[in-house]
Amino acid sequence: MQKRLDLTLYLVLDPVLCGGLTGMIETTRMAVANGVTAVQLRSEHPLERSEWYNAALALKEVLADTTVPLLINDQVDVALAVQADGVHVGQSDLPVKIVRQLIGSERIVGLSVSNTAQMQAVPWSQVDYVGIGPIFPTTSKGDAAPVLGVEHLQSLVQVKQGPAVAIGGINSSNIVQVLQTGIEGVAVISAICGQANIQQATLQLLQQIKQARMQF
Amino acid sequence: MQKRLDLTLYLVLDPVLCGGLTGMIETTRMAVANGVTAVQLRSEHPLERSEWYNAALALKEVLADTTVPLLINDQVDVALAVQADGVHVGQSDLPVKIVRQLIGSERIVGLSVSNTAQMQAVPWSQVDYVGIGPIFPTTSKGDAAPVLGVEHLQSLVQVKQGPAVAIGGINSSNIVQVLQTGIEGVAVISAICGQANIQQATLQLLQQIKQARMQF
Numbered sequence: 001m002q003k004r005l006d007l008t009l010y011l012v013l014d015p016v017l018c019g020g021l022t023g024m025i026e027t028t029r030m031a032v033a034n035g036v037t038a039v040q041l042r043s044e045h046p047l048e049r050s051e052w053y054n055a056a057l058a059l060k061e062v063l064a065d066t067t068v069p070l071l072i073n074d075q076v077d078v079a080l081a082v083q084a085d086g087v088h089v090g091q092s093d094l095p096v097k098i099v100r101q102l103i104g105s106e107r108i109v110g111l112s113v114s115n116t117a118q119m120q121a122v123p124w125s126q127v128d129y130v131g132i133g134p135i136f137p138t139t140s141k142g143d144a145a146p147v148l149g150v151e152h153l154q155s156l157v158q159v160k161q162g163p164a165v166a167i168g169g170i171n172s173s174n175i176v177q178v179l180q181t182g183i184e185g186v187a188v189i190s191a192i193c194g195q196a197n198i199q200q201a202t203l204q205l206l207q208q209i210k211q212a213r214m215q216f
Numbered sequence: 217m218q219k220r221l222d223l224t225l226y227l228v229l230d231p232v233l234c235g236g237l238t239g240m241i242e243t244t245r246m247a248v249a250n251g252v253t254a255v256q257l258r259s260e261h262p263l264e265r266s267e268w269y270n271a272a273l274a275l276k277e278v279l280a281d282t283t284v285p286l287l288i289n290d291q292v293d294v295a296l297a298v299q300a301d302g303v304h305v306g307q308s309d310l311p312v313k314i315v316r317q318l319i320g321s322e323r324i325v326g327l328s329v330s331n332t333a334q335m336q337a338v339p340w341s342q343v344d345y346v347g348i349g350p351i352f353p354t355t356s357k358g359d360a361a362p363v364l365g366v367e368h369l370q371s372l373v374q375v376k377q378g379p380a381v382a383i384g385g386i387n388s389s390n391i392v393q394v395l396q397t398g399i400e401g402v403a404v405i406s407a408i409c410g411q412a413n414i415q416q417a418t419l420q421l422l423q424q425i426k427q428a429r430m431q432f
Contacts, residue, residue: 046262048308049290074265076293081314092264098297 003069003085005108006037007129007165007185009205011192012073013041013059017140018193021055028062030198035206037185038165039063040088040110042073044141049078056082069108076102086110088131091118100126113164114145116156124162131187132156134168135178140189144168154181172204179212219285219301221324222253223345223381223401225421227408228289229257229275233356234409237271244278247408250418253401254381255279256304256326258289260357265294272298285324292318302326304347307334316342329380330361332372340378347403348372350384351394356405360384370397388420395428 011031018024028039041056052075060082063070069085072078076099079087086108089099100109113119113130122130134144135153148156153166166178167187178186188205195201227247234240244255257272268291276298279286285301288294292315295303302324305315316325329335329346338346350360351369364372369382382394383403394402404421411417 049305049310050308053310053314077291077296077310077318080293080318081310089265092266094265094269094293094297098269102293102296 001065001067004067005069005086005128005163006067007163007187008037008209009035009202010038010040010165010167010185010187011036012140012167012187012189013039013193014140014189015043015047015051015055016045017189021051021058023193024055025058025062027193027198028059031192031202032063032066032068034199034202036068036192036202038069038071040071040073040187042088044143049075052078053081056084060084071108071110079103079107086128088112096123096126110165113156114148116159119156119159122161127162129163129165129184130160131165131167132160132183133166133187135166136169136174138169138190141168150174150177150181153178153183157181157183172201172208175205175208176212179209185209217281217283220283221285221302221344221379222283223379223403224253224425225251225418226254226256226381226383226401226403227252228356228383228403228405229255229409230356230405231259231263231267231271232261233405237267237274239409240271241274241278243409243414244275246414247418248279248282248284250415251422252284252408252418254285254287256287256289256403258304265291268294269297272300276300287324287326295319295323302344304328312339312342326381329372330364332375335372335375338377343378345379345381345400346376347381347383348376348399349382349403351382352385352390354385354406357384366393366397369394369399373397373399388417388424391421391424392428395425401425 013024018027071086071088072084073088074093088110090112108128110129111127163184165185165187166183170186171191192201229240234243287302287304288300289304290309304326306328324344326345327343379400381401381403382399386402387407
C-alpha cells in the first residue's frame with residue numbers, strides 16, 4: 001500500500017523495551033490498528049546485523065497493508081536490504097547527503113536535532129523531517145543529548161523549516177505541553193511499548209493529540 | 217588504481233588494536249609499502265557510523281595509488297558510502313545474497329566460515345573468498361567461534377571451492393603450519409598492528425610465506 005509520512009503519533013520500537021521481536025510485532029500491530037502513524041526500528045543495544053534484518057523484514061510485513069511507513073534507525077544497509085520506507089539518522093551517523101544518495105530520492109530521511117546550531121544546519125532539501133529531542137529525561141537512549149525542555153523545543157519549532165517530531169520522555173502526562181509548541185507530532189517508545197494495554201495507551205495519546213490540536 | 221584481490225597477507229585493522237585512526241593510517245601505509253596485499257577495516261567495539269565513515273574514507277585515500285583493495289567489515293552502507301572495494305561479512309550479518317545485491321557484481325564479497333557446515337553452505341557464486349577461523353586463540357575478537365586448529369583448517373581447505381584466507385591468532389610462530397594446509401593466504405591483526413616495527417613485522421611474515429610456498 002502507498003505509504004504516507006504522517007508524524008502525528010510516531011512509534012519508536014526498541015527490541016529490549018518492546019519485548020523482543022515478538023513484542024515489537026504485536027505492539028506494532030495493535031498500535032497501528034489503533035492509529036499510530038509511523039514506525040521506526042531502533043536499538044540502543046548492539047544487535048547482530050541479521051537480527052536487524054529479520055526484525056525489519058517482519059515489521060515490514062506487519063505494515064504491508066497499511067499507509068504507515070517503516071523507518072530504520074541508522075542502518076542504511078538494512079533499510080536497503082528490506083526496502084524499508086525510510087531511514088532515521090543521528091548527528092553521528094553517515095552524513096545526510098550520503099544517506100540520501102544511498103537511499104534514493106523516493107524514500108523518507110529523518111534527522112535527529114538536539115540544539116539550535118544543529119537545527120540551523122539541517123539540509124532541508126535532503127531531509128523529510130527532523131526529530132527534536134530529548135524533550136524530557138529518558139532512559140530509552142543511553143547516549144542522549146542534554147534534555148531540552150519545552151521552552152527550548154518551542155524556540156526550535158519556531159526556527160525549523162520543515163516538519164518535525166518531538167521525542168524523549170513524552171507520555172500522556174506531558175504530551176499536551178509538547179503539542180502546544182505547534183510541532184507536527186510526537187514520538188514515543190515507553191508510552192506505548194511495554195504498556196499493559198497497548199490499545200488503550202495508543203487511543204489515549206491520540207485523544208490527547210486531537211484535543212490539543214483543537215485548542216491550539 | 218585498478219585493485220587486485222590477493223589474499224597472500226591480509227591486514228585486518230581494528231581501531232583499538234591499531235592505535236586509533238592515526239595508528240590505522242600509519243600502519244596501513246607502512247604495511248602496504250612493504251607488501252601487505254589486502255586491507256580490511258573492522259571494529260570489535262561499537263563505533264559511531266560517522267567514525268566508520270571517516271576511517272574508511274581516510275584508508276581509501278591511503279590505498280588510492282596501490283592495487284591493494286580496501287574491504288569494510290559488516291557495514292555495507294559504509295562500504296557503499298566511501299565506494300570501498302568490497303565488504304567482508306560474517307554468518308550473523310546480512311545474508312550474502314542481499315549483500316551482493318547491495319554492493320553490486322564488481323566489488324569483493326568475503327564471508328567468514330567457522331566450521332564444515334558453514335563451508336558446505338557457502339554460496340560461491342556470490343562470494344569472492346572465505347575467511348576461515350579462528351585458527352588459534354585470539355583476543356582480537358570477543359565473539360569468535362571455537363578455535364579450529366590446523367587439522368580442522370586442513371579439512372576445510374580440502375573441501376572449499378574457492379579462495380580462502382586463514383584468520384585468528386596467526387603470527388610468525390605459527391604461520392608456516394597454516395600455510396602447509398595449502399591455503400591461499402593469512403589474515404593478521406596483532407602480528408602487524410601494534411608491533412614496534414611495522415616494516416620488519418610485515419617483511420618477516422612475507423618472507424615466511426615465500427619460504428613456505430617454495431616448500432609445499
